[in-house]
Amino acid sequence: MLLPQPAADQIDLATVLTALGDPTRLAIVGYIARNEGVPLNCSQFLDFGSKTNLSYHLAKLREAGITSAETRGTSRFISLRRTDLDARFPGLLDSVIASAIKMPFLLRDSAPASP
Amino acid sequence: MLLPQPAADQIDLATVLTALGDPTRLAIVGYIARNEGVPLNCSQFLDFGSKTNLSYHLAKLREAGITSAETRGTSRFISLRRTDLDARFPGLLDSVIASAIKMPFLLRDSAPASP
DNA sequence: TCCTTTATTCAAAAGTTATTGAACAATTGG
DNA sequence: CCAATTGTTCAATAACTTTTGAATAAAGGA
Numbered sequence: 001m002l003l004p005q006p007a008a009d010q011i012d013l014a015t016v017l018t019a020l021g022d023p024t025r026l027a028i029v030g031y032i033a034r035n036e037g038v039p040l041n042c043s044q045f046l047d048f049g050s051k052t053n054l055s056y057h058l059a060k061l062r063e064a065g066i067t068s069a070e071t072r073g074t075s076r077f078i079s080l081r082r083t084d085l086d087a088r089f090p091g092l093l094d095s096v097i098a099s100a101i102k103m104p105f106l107l108r109d110s111a112p113a114s115p
Numbered sequence: 116m117l118l119p120q121p122a123a124d125q126i127d128l129a130t131v132l133t134a135l136g137d138p139t140r141l142a143i144v145g146y147i148a149r150n151e152g153v154p155l156n157c158s159q160f161l162d163f164g165s166k167t168n169l170s171y172h173l174a175k176l177r178e179a180g181i182t183s184a185e186t187r188g189t190s191r192f193i194s195l196r197r198t199d200l201d202a203r204f205p206g207l208l209d210s211v212i213a214s215a216i217k218m219p220f221l222l223r224d225s226a227p228a229s230p
Numbered sequence: 231t232c233c234t235t236t237a238t239t240c241a242a243a244a245g246t247t248a249t250t251g252a253a254c255a256a257t258t259g260g
Numbered sequence: 261c262c263a264a265t266t267g268t269t270c271a272a273t274a275a276c277t278t279t280t281g282a283a284t285a286a287a288g289g290a
Contacts, residue, residue, distance in 0.1 A: 013141065013211070013214050013215060014135075014136055014137065014138045014141050015136075016136075017132050017133075017135045017136035017141070017211070018132075018133065018136030018137075019136075020129075020132045020136075021129055021130075021131075021132035021133030021134075021135075021136045022129065022133070022277090022278090023129045024278095026128065026129050026132070041236080041237090042236075042237060043235090043236070043237085049279085050279080050280075050281090051236085051237070051238095052237090052238080052239090052279080052280070052281075052282095053278075053279055053280075054237090055237065055238055055239085056238095056277095056278075056279080057278090058237095059238085060277095071286095071287095073235090073236085073286090073287055073288065074234095074235055074236040074237070074286065074287050074288075075235090075236060075237085075287095076236085076237075088214070089210060089211075089214040090210060090213065090214075091206050091209065091210035091213075092207070092210040092211065092214065094206065095204060095205060095206035095207040095210055096128070096132070096204075096207065098205065098206075099128050099203070099204040099205075099207065100128060137247090137248085139248090156266080156267090157266075157267060158265095158266070158267085164248095164249085165249075165250075165251090166266085166267070166268095167249080167250070167251075167252095167267090167268080167269090168248075168249055168250075169267090170267065170268055170269085171247090171248070171249080171268095172248090173267095174268090175247095186256095186257095188256090188257055188258065188265095188266085189256065189257045189258070189264095189265055189266040189267070190257095190265090190266060190267080191266085191267075
């Protein structure tokens with residue numbers, strides 16, 4: 001079951017930029033980007049903050065229209081809304097991710113990043 | 116005389132995104148983008164807020180590394196740091212501006228926007 | 231059913247940002 | 261020098277955001 005999220009055509013630029021402007025959320029987005037295809041749940045982001053704080057940041061990303069979350073049992077599957085974002089703000093997500101991915105803060109554990 | 120601004124290699128992605136995430140500042144950036152080449156001073160942005168509030172937002176943009184401001188008498192010349200931003204975050208400013216420029220909020224007066 | 235896992239909600243506290251008006255500074259022109 | 265123009269700084273306040281811990285919820289397995 002899909003958690004509530006804005007329709008593609010209602011994604012707002014300022015809201016997206018504000019959501020991406022937080023270092024924790026930028027790190028989260030970078031991490032998701034480096035793990036596309038891998039099923040991610042919330043607890044995989046515990047490095048980025050406490051469980052309850054993560055819930056807050058992940059909700060922000062979802063409400064901004066940056067991520068999508070699907071319920072699967074007690075877990076969530078989190079993914080980037082690449083197609084929707086690219087359609088609405090062409091090039092934006094790619095450029096942010098390309099820059100974010102270089103940030104030392106993002107270079108954490110368990111990712112299939114090419115070295 | 117150039118007002119204080121971060122060196123190109125010290126421009127921070129999260130700071131830039133946060134600065135761009137405010138609707139007033141996004142409008143200001145869109146306006147500058149639509150008037151590149153035209154000398155802009157602060158009072159030309161008065162549509163976007165009070166004088167004192169503009170001073171605040173323009174300082175935010177400058178401190179984030181998005182704009183450059185030069186003193187000329189009692190006026191300032193304000194411009195986008197396109198080269199620096201493009202070097203540091205390729206494609207980011209272009210995609211933001213391309214999207215911002217479509218926002219109805221931005222379609223104000225005196226600009227050479229192609230209709 | 232009961233326990234564990236996974237994640238959210240709530241209320242409080244702490245921190246940050248935006249907005250305002252009054253006072254200030256610096257430059258230009260008469 | 262005086263006044264006008266242009267923009268900044270300051271202090272106050274209002275509004276929002278982030279972080280926290282405790283309580284809650286919902287699903288799945290023993």
